[in-house]
Structures are given as C-alpha cells and as structure tokens.
Amino acid sequence: MGDGLNIKEQFDIAVIGCGPAGLSAAINGTIRKKKVGIFGTDFCSPKLHHAPHIDNYLGLHNMTGEELRKRFLDHVKAMGLGIIENKITGVYPEEGGFMLQSRDTFYKASAVILATGVSAVKPINQELDYLGRGVSYCATCDGPLYKGKKVIVLAYNREGLEEANFLAEIASEVLLVSQIKEKEAQGITLDEKIKVIQGKPVGITGDMWATGVALEGQNLTADGVFIIRDSVLPDQLVPGLNVSNTGIVVDRSGATNIPGVFAAGDCTGAPYQLSKATGEGQVAALSAVKYLDELKNKAGDTKKELAAI
Incomplete structure (x- = not known):
C-alpha cells in the first residue's frame, strides 16, 4: 500500500x-x-x-x-x-x-x-449504511471520483469548510450544510461555486447508492456526500x-x-x-x-x- x-x-x-x-x-x-x-x-x-x-x-x-x-x-x-x-x-x-x-x-x-x-459522534440515519457507497469522510481521498459532479458537504468543523473549498476545484457544484458557529469559521473564504444551505442533517437518502441528504424540512440531491467531523x-x-x-x-x-x-x-x-x-x-x-x-x-x-x- x-x-x-x-x-x-x-x-x-x-x-x-x-x-x-x-x-x-x-x-x-x-x-x-x-x-x-x-x-x-x-x-x-x-x-x-x-x-x-x-x-x-x-x-x-x-x-x-x-x-x-x-x-x-x-x-x-x-x-x-x-x-x-x-x-x-x-x-x-x-x-x-x-x-x-x-x-x-x-x-x-x-x-x-x-x-x-x-x-x-452520532451518525445520522443511514450514514453507515452508505459509507463507501456515496458517503465519504475524506474529500482529499475520494474527491477525484466526483470530478464534474454535484456533491454535498456536511461540515461539523473548520476542516469541513476547507474540504468544501477543495471539492469546489473538482466538482461542478458543492452544497455546503454547515453545523459550526460563525466565529469558528472566521478567516475562511468560501469558493464562489459553493452554495450554503441552512438546516440540520437528519439522514442520508438513496437506493443502492447515496443520492442526497435529508434535512429538517427539505431534501438535497447530489452524486456524493462528504461528512467532515472532529472524530x-x-x-x-x-x-x-x-x-x-x-x-x-x-x-x-x-x-x-x-x-x-x-x-x-x-x-x-x-x-x-x-x-x-x-x-x-x-x-x-x-x-x-x-x-x-x-x-x-x-x-x-x-x-x-x-x-x-
């Protein structure tokens, strides 16, 4: 390896x-x-x-x-x-x-x-079921698989914002659902391709492959989902x-x-x-x-x- x-x-x-x-x-x-x-x-x-x-x-x-x-x-x-x-x-x-x-x-x-x-860490609904099938914990590792595609980033820390910027260089569109406080995000400028979505993630949606994220009140669709947490x-x-x-x-x-x-x-x-x-x-x-x-x-x-x- x-x-x-x-x-x-x-x-x-x-x-x-x-x-x-x-x-x-x-x-x-x-x-x-x-x-x-x-x-x-x-x-x-x-x-x-x-x-x-x-x-x-x-x-x-x-x-x-x-x-x-x-x-x-x-x-x-x-x-x-x-x-x-x-x-x-x-x-x-x-x-x-x-x-x-x-x-x-x-x-x-x-x-x-x-x-x-x-x-x-408390996984959201069906997160572990789709891990490796459209859900990833590492944008640097799996980002190249989504070149020219649409991805969702669930950011629970500053690293999540940095990973969203990295993915913006690869993907056609990045939907960012941030769960961190505004003061923790100071000093990070998001790429213009990133669209910030407000809401609390409650689960991963899909069939054989993850196709989106369910938030409280709305559903997002994408080709892949990246979840970035502290642990x-x-x-x-x-x-x-x-x-x-x-x-x-x-x-x-x-x-x-x-x-x-x-x-x-x-x-x-x-x-x-x-x-x-x-x-x-x-x-x-x-x-x-x-x-x-x-x-x-x-x-x-x-x-x-x-x-x-």
Whole structure:
C-alpha cells in the first residue's frame, strides 16, 4: 500500500488521541525506548480542562482539571514528545504494521494504540449504511471520483469548510450544510461555486447508492456526500475492529481483536475515570512494547533458521 504514497514518518507505536490515556501510553512507550508518535488535536483533553476540581487522583489532590492537564503536557514535553495535529481518518494493516492516513499524508507504525476518548459522534440515519457507497469522510481521498459532479458537504468543523473549498476545484457544484458557529469559521473564504444551505442533517437518502441528504424540512440531491467531523467512529477508523455498544472490546492487556492494535481509556467503556484512563494507557503501551519485541525476536529466529539451511 505504501508505493507512491506521501509517507511523512514511521513510528514503532502510533498513539491516536492525546487525552490522559494517550499521553500515558506515549510516555510509557517512550520510556521503553520505542519511537512514539502522538496524533491529537490542537487542544488536548478538553474534558479534563473543564473539570473544576479533582480530588481522586492519587498524590495530586485538590487540583483543577486544567492544572493537571498542563502537568500531563509538561511531562510529555519533558520526554521530548510533541503532538502531531493531523486527524487520522483511517488505519489500515499492511505487511510489517499499519498505514495511518491523514487526508493526503500517510504515516507508518508497527503498532497502534487507540485512545480516542468517548465519541460524541452520532451518525445520522443511514450514514453507515452508505459509507463507501456515496458517503465519504475524506474529500482529499475520494474527491477525484466526483470530478464534474454535484456533491454535498456536511461540515461539523473548520476542516469541513476547507474540504468544501477543495471539492469546489473538482466538482461542478458543492452544497455546503454547515453545523459550526460563525466565529469558528472566521478567516475562511468560501469558493464562489459553493452554495450554503441552512438546516440540520437528519439522514442520508438513496437506493443502492447515496443520492442526497435529508434535512429538517427539505431534501438535497447530489452524486456524493462528504461528512467532515472532529472524530471518526472507532470501527470506521480501523476497519474490522470489534466494538460493542459500550466501547472498543479489549482484553486485560488492552489488546483488540486486531493483532498490533491496542486501546485504552474512555473509548474502551465505563467507568470514565482519570486514573482508569492513565492506567489503561500504561498497560496498552507495555503490551504494545511486548508485542513489538516478540515480533523482533520471531524475525530473528526466522533469520537464524534460514541461515542454517
């Protein structure tokens, strides 16, 4: 899969998410001498930031969430780590590890730790049914398929507006349904080909292929639909990932059903507690390190066997 792609960097462990679980995983992976990449937003852990008072974190009582959040980030910085502010939209297995996609940029990792937190994403009606059949989460990836055609963009963040501008260079017409506040859109000038539609999306319409979007009070038709949000559902982020109605399914080591993919923190389900998140982050990191070391030892044994033939 890597041939001809823009490979930005390669890691031993890629951590997706920069909340307490993700930062804990990154620190522990780094201590074990692994090259770790942390993928997150420009503001890590808003949930912790908004906590007015924390009294149940061992040894660091009587603190605000923001004070503790800053300590976490200071710790990460002291370890020589930084946050890569590129949203990962897909994690795909390949020989020797995984390919991580962020729009038109790709990263490689030998193991992946998911620490995406509790997802606030609630798919609209039939969104998942039409995913890959006229519905896409990445304009850069799938936009060329709609050259000269009409598309709808459901924008839930600034990136959605940027993606609409990108699609305006390709498509014949772009209908933009924005769900973000006006102040969040400041500084972005929309292409003149973009038509802004007011309304709340409630579902995807179509037959075998998505043909439009149902809003409250009206229906829009198009050849394709792009939905741009801050986060992607875990099982859409990692195809084939086992997810229950409570979160990503893991064992006590943090391992998922996909070898080399681990998960930690709120994304694995309740209880949604700070200590649980940081603890699971450490466990997932140690498990990922063990997984990588076993792979390395296995490869070494194979070489010895070949040399002996």
